[in-house]
Amino acid sequence: MASPVPLKEKRLLDVRISELPSWVLMRDFTPMGIAGAFRRGYDRYYNKYVNVRKGSVAGLSMVLAAYVVFSYCLSYKELKHERLRKYH
Amino acid sequence: MLSRVVLSAAATEAPALKNAALLGPGALQTARIFHTGQPSLAPVPPLPEYGGKVRFGLIPEEFFQFLYPKTGVTGPYMLGTGLILYFLSKEIYVVTAEMFSSIATIGLLIYGIKKYGPSVAEFADKLNEDKLAKLEEAKQASIKSIQDAIDMEKAQQALVQKRHYLFDVQRNNIAMSLEVTYRERLHRVYREVKNRLDYHISVQNVARRKEQEHMISWVEKSVVQSISAQQERETIAKCIQDLQLLAKKAQAQPVM
16 A cells, blocks of 8 residues: 555554554654654644633643543552442 | 745754644644645744634543544433443442542532633733733834834935925025125225215315415405505595485485
């Protein structure tokens, strides 16, 4: 499946599943590359939800909700012991 | 011209930017742009009016659009409900005492946001607008001052076209002053010449008067000298006779 655009520069949603491993391996995993990826993600979110004329609370609340979910996942190991029933 | 500078600067950075996402808020969702080409940074696009739409304040609209073709409108809601029930029943989400406190907190937050959200938004918008108005004012003031400078330049350039009036007036003035000086000097010449001629005339008059007087006095003197004694006695006797005649005549008249 030769595509007109070279594989390295495609975005994730345009990559076919068969090409996925090679796409993942081709990404930039140097510290600068990872920092660049974080930077790009932050910029995308910021420019879409926060850096607008009439922003809403959604820009902030989504970040807080993601933090809540993430911290719940981290502390699931301790929370498992507070279950009400043993078998589900 | 500045855009060319920016483009060339972007071109030099292009190899590093090839992996980066393209900047352009609002354009990201509409066109799937590949990571090729140089992003054009100028002119900077204006800020979008509203952010991405979000439902319930938590889930972006794109998720609902993603599921719409396959499951219709209620798909995501069913998915949400199913997930919540699954987490609760399998106790992947454990019900603890914190749950009730968090429900109360979140309820309070939602109430507060729904009630005071618009007024806070208005306040923030007003702050923004004030800032923008100040910048706009500065820009307008700068534009106006530059426009005034341009107008003044144009006026002065127009004045340069009218310089010849000034030169004409000056030339007329000079010609007039020349004329005045010439006439003044002419008059002075006339006066001086007249002065000299008057002098000669007065000298002649004086000379003639002196001669007349001298001659008259000389004639008188000679006449007085020529009157001998005898002639003098005869003249006096005649005068006395005349006087007597006159006296008679004078006496006779008042009687009539």
